[in-house]
Amino acid sequence: MKTKDNREVLVMLSGYNAWAAVNLFRGFSADSLPLIALFTLLGLSSGSVLFPIVLGCSLVGLISPALMPWAMLVSGLPACTAGRTMKIRIAGFIAVASTLWLIPVSHSVPLAVVAAAAFFIGNKHLRYFLIPVGFTLSAVFFSLPGPLAVEPxxxxxxxxxxxxxxxxxxxxxxxxxxxxxxxxxxxxxxxxxxxxxxxxxxxxxxxxxxxxxxxxxxxxxxxxxxxxxxxxxxxxxxxxxxxxxxxxxxxxxxxxxxx
Amino acid sequence: MRKFIRSHPHSFVMAGFGVWIFVAWRLAGMPDPGFAGRIIPAAWLVAAILNGKINRGRWFFPVVLSFTVGAWLWMLYPSGWIITAAVPVAGLVTWSISISENGRFGVIRAILPVLLLSLFTAEINGDEVRFAEQASDLSGISSDTFSETHIRSGDISGTEGHHTPLFPLLIAPGLLAGDSGLRIVPVIFALLAILLMAKLTGPRIAVVTALLYPGFGVFGLAMTGWLAVGLFTAGVLLPEGKKWTAARFLIALILVALKMRYIGLAAGIFIAEYACIPGRKWKWITPLVWLSAGTLILAVDRYLLNGLIFWSRYGNIEAVRLIWVNIFHRPFTTIVHGGWSLFDPEAGLLFRAPWILAAISGLFIFSRKQSDRFKRLFIPSVFYWVFLVIWSGPSWHGLPAPVGRMFVPMLPLFGCGLVAVWQKRETRLLVILSIAISALVIASPICRYNYADGTDSILTVLGVASGFSMVRSHPVQLLAPLLLSVSMLLVLGKAEKYRAIFFAIIFAGAFLLTLNAGGYEAEDMSPGIVQGASLYPYISDPVERYFWFNSRERMLELCEPGQSILLPGVEPGDTLLLQMSSGGGVLSVGDDLINVETPLVEMPSLFRSIGRSERILPDWPENRLMEEFTVLLDSNDIENGNVRILHHNGSPVYFDRIDVLEEIVLP
CATH class of the missing domain: 2.60.120.340 (Nucleoplasmin core domain)
Incomplete structure (x- = not known):
């Protein structure tokens, strides 16, 4: 992977180490795999305006398995649509896609469609509207993703x-x-x-x-x-x-x- | 109109976001639409009005998008909506900090929207009620709720509270507006203090200190912290010269009259004043002689004259003795309290205010640039902190009042430190993490309070139970955050060189915080595990546990029919390790009966050496020794993978924690 400087790689490595430590001490969980994509996104977005949001979500995802899918999607989807560079947008897409692939989030199709559609719209300002439009259409015509916990x-x-x-x-x-x-x-x-x-x-x-x-x-x-x-x-x-x-x-x- | 829109595009975009928050909240069906779903959009509208022509900043659209995705996904997790609501609040705090340097009233303009949000969401706490009752009593201004005085823990009598009368008298005029006027005067004090802080540190840092912890915890609330900040800052800003020295001494005296806790700050002001006098070689000999003479006179009075001159009239020997005991009889315990005052997740300085780490690293630069001002800030602040820990001992945190209020008087020092390192990217990062915490507290007002029982309110919202806490952890565990903090300070000092290690430290810190040793702590057991049993003491207020000689953790009480603990996921061959105490209760674990009788704790030798005569403590649950009982489970004990623990007969049984050791099957 070509990065601006070693700093980005080191930020990613910090995240990967944290992920490894969590899996080592709490036991391995396949659900935590999307975090790897999130830490890659964190490294790539360092220095951009998205960075604080991705960092906050990385910390939330790291410490709270229950909130991890929420954190992954809240950082991944804006990165997909509003990322300054293609690298950030691809990393955001992988974060979203891996979460939806590994974790059974209901009514996830509109989320996936928005993440994918971002690659077909070249205009940055139009991409900004993807999320509000996707959310509105999803709420009005489909439904919103429901709770993950199956136990009452x-x-x-x-x-x-x-x-x-x-x-x-x-x-x-x-x-x-x-x-x-x-x-x-x-x-x-x-x-x-x-x-x-x-x-x-x-x-x-x-x-x-x-x-x-x-x-x-x-x-x-x-x-x-x-x-x-x-x-x-x-x-x-x-x-x-x-x-x-x-x-x-x-x-x-x-x-x-x-x- | 068109011209106005064209000249204020950013304000209109911000107002549009306010409207979008309102609409998206309802579209998503998020909880609390009537309160949070109105005041957060309203705060954005206020911000839009106050924004004028200022550029909204590059952070704006990521905040809009993150909020929208958060609203889209709020049902994924029961607290998801709280974190979603915190996103626009975090945006608002960021806006406040970013616009604070614009215009003549930039500071006030920047603070108002978040201040209003904070005031609307912060419930009136017990200390405020006490101040209001005293204010009503002393001034004769009657308000509806506060006109009757109620006795509280620590009060001298039913009519005389443990607060000094100065602050109640100062806030009394607000009660002319009725109960809701309680915070009018404190808000004015806070705004004046922030304007003074702006003179000291510049507007931006002043806003940072107000809207981030620890200052945010009591900003605008009817508590003394921000008045103390204002007085202390005014003293630092006064010019040099004899008459100004007198003014500084007057400020020190007012601080003591405001709250006895500020005596450390006041003493520091006196010493800093002396320290700033141009150097003579032996200049510290004179005050030492005076101090020794004063101590000698007090000792002679106490021990030879039986307190005839001073102690019987004015002094409280127990207060001095407490300081003596904390320094000389249990220095290690006092140092540990000092450590937790920095690192405890519930009440420590650094968990809710990570920006302080950057500020501390900036103090080294600040001390080199402005030596005298540094002394005037550093000496009183350190004296205050040391005095707080030594005098208050285990109650240094003052919980369950708003977290962090004890550190508010140190804000001018930290603010000056932050100025020196504001431009560094690492500083911004720590500030952003602190913004997230303030935002979360506004979105979930219950997070403003903690109970010193190891269950931090912010971590609970995030669905995390920390194994690291002042009431649960061994003091040696303090070494871990200490090491992390020292590493962080070193990295901050050489930020350009070690930038990436900074992230490793942040992640290590987050991981450490949530590293739970496994097993079940009494306070963390979910309702799925515990049925009918309650925590002892029944009140969560930590004051109930201040004088426990053992652990200060709350315990789970099993004492009557219907109460049970149902541990899931156990198998035959597993071993249960039960940390419990009782004066003779019988417990049933599956099919096994266990007789639980643990000895009473002996009075620790330290307390006997300082005058407590009893050797055996009264037979109260907190005075029984916790002991570990092991139970090897067989197939008769387990039903559907669960083992049920019940109280069978006899005295109540109290649990601290339960661990399950799985059977090791050798190949």
């Missing part, structure tokens, strides 16, 4: 003097289901207060599931009480997929006591 999120709980309190995270399109597991022992009466909104219709937007029972509720405020025994899990699920101009969200609090 489990709500935290504390039991004190026979009374249980659940700490339930916000349920939204990036975290579409939360489980409230019953304590390991005893029979428990559990109350749940739900507040759902951010949609523009009254069609049911959440499902509350316990064993074989299921309750569908529209947006608004609801309170439920259920009896739970060991092995039960109460699931709060968002029934809405992504839709533009909708901020579907469920806030819930729950608590109960041992019967």
């Amino acid at each position: 999120v489990i709500a935290g709980s504390t039991i004190k003097d026979g009374v249980i309190d659940y700490d339930i995270p916000e349920v939204n399109t990036s975290r579409p289901e939360v489980l409230l597991p019953a304590p390991f022992e005893g029979t428990w009466a559990v109350w749940i207060a739900l507040e759902a909104g951010g949609v523009r219709d009254s069609v049911p937007m959440m499902a509350i599931r316990l064993g074989e029972e299921i309750l569908l509720l529209p947006s608004g405020t609801d309170t439920l009480s259920v009896t739970m025994i060991p092995g039960d899990s109460l699931a709060i699920s968002l029934m809405r997929d992504f839709k533009p101009f909708n901020h579907s969200v469920i806030h819930a609090t729950a608590g109960g006591e041992r019967l």
Whole structure:
């Protein structure tokens, strides 16, 4: 690879070493391979205006495997479209392509199309518009990439003097289901207060599931009480997929006591 | 109109970006459209109005594109939207720094949009409430919420807080506007301080100190830090001469009246003043004689006259004794506290403010160029830091108030250091990393606070649990960041030659930060693993743990039916290493029962030597010794790859951490 000077190669080597160290200490993961492309991009973009963004994303990708795909695409796609030189744009494309190849990102076709289209548009200013246009079309006509985690999120709980309190995270399109597991022992009466909104219709937007029972509720405020025994899990699920101009969200609090 | 648009193209493009943030936020369906989705675009519109004809800079389009891609991908990770929201905020901070040198009111103009964002997002914290209550009580200006005084930890009485009355009195006029006026006077103080800083360091660096940590942590909040910065900077800017010396001494006294913590700063101002007097050979003998005489008089009073003259009326022997103990009885512990004050991820100076490293390297240049000014800044700042660590001991961080506030009075020194190295590319890089941190704190206001329990709020947003922390790590581990920092300083000194090694150090630092030894720390166990059990103490405020003789980590308490720990991914033949304590509890691990009884901690000899008479501490959970219990798992203990740990009977059992040793199968 022909580089301006040794500095670029040394920046890349620093990144590769960090990648090697991560894999050595955390165990090898094929998902981390796109980071190699990102560190190449980092070296090539040193000195350009993209560099701070790529550096920030490199650090985020390095320390947080959960955020790595986000960091890869947020640095790779702008590099693809707004990179000053062809080398940067190719490295950005490889970063995007390798992420989409190795990590199962849903609704990724528009991302790939934007990354590829950047090579067919010579005008720099027109290329700048690729991302906003791609994002808008994707949001309006397709969908946006969904959450990577396949396992549902489990709500935290504390039991004190026979009374249980659940700490339930916000349920939204990036975290579409939360489980409230019953304590390991005893029979428990559990109350749940739900507040759902951010949609523009009254069609049911959440499902509350316990064993074989299921309750569908529209947006608004609801309170439920259920009896739970060991092995039960109460699931709060968002029934809405992504839709533009909708901020579907469920806030819930729950608590109960041992019967 | 057309003429106006033509003459202000950059402002219109910036306003367009503000509108785009608003639209893209809704198009992507990102959370919090009503608050964050409005104030961030609004801040960009304010910036566009204030921008005038100034060029927006080359960084603008990459920021626009990164935000757009971030919005496109926000659902990939639950905190993805926070980092996406931080991108335009980072752009705004960059804009502030870049335009600060333009025009007559460049500094104020540059700061306003980010200041407004920061003020809107920073919730009123406990210290501010206390100041407001005192202000209302002392001035008689009644406000809705703050007119009633509530006692808090460390207060002298229900009506007398642990804060001195000067600052509450100064901010009291703001309460005329009601509760929401609490920050009016502090904002004015902060703006005046920043204007003074601009005289000292130039506008750009002044803006950097305000919008990046540690200054950002309390910028505009009703806390004393920025008033102290203003006073200290004013003292440094005063000309030479006897009457100005008197003014500097007055400033030193006001600093002490403002907050007792600034006594180190005040002492440093006195000493720096003396240090700047043209040299006589034995000039330090005179103050040493006075200091010795004063100490002798106090000692005679205390030990021969039983405190008749001074101690019984004015002095607090315990405060002096604390300093004595920290220096002479546990010097190593005090040095370790000093080390963590630099490197701890939650509260240390360098994690949230990497630009300080560049500033420190610049201090060497600054000291050569302006020796006297350097002395006036360096001596008080170092005295302040040393006094803070020696006097406060393990509570040097002052958490859970906004992180970094303890270092704010050192900003004029760091600002002057930064001026000397601003042009270097490495400096810009460290500044950019610091910008990212400020932006993240604005986008996720909870990141402003930490609880000294090893779970840093920024790393939590990033989905990372650090194994490196002042409450978890062995002091020897401090050597790693120390080595990295010294290497970085050496590289910064010879930046042209060693530029690329700089990146190796940055990556090594990031890696070190997240290097987790594996296993399960009590504070990090996810809800998927822990059910029903809570952390002890139940309140996360570190004040609850200040006087623990053992570790200051929070512990997981298993004590009643329904609570359990479900460890995944175990196999027959694996060994569980359980770090736990109890006064006699029985634990069930799979099918095995373990009797957990660990001894009470003896009072450390250090504390016995300084007057604590008891040998055995009270039977509280924090006073039980943590011991390691091993359990070899067989197939009966495991169900679907999980092993369940339950409290069976007896006293509660407290966990510090759990490790799983996999069975080694020899070929």
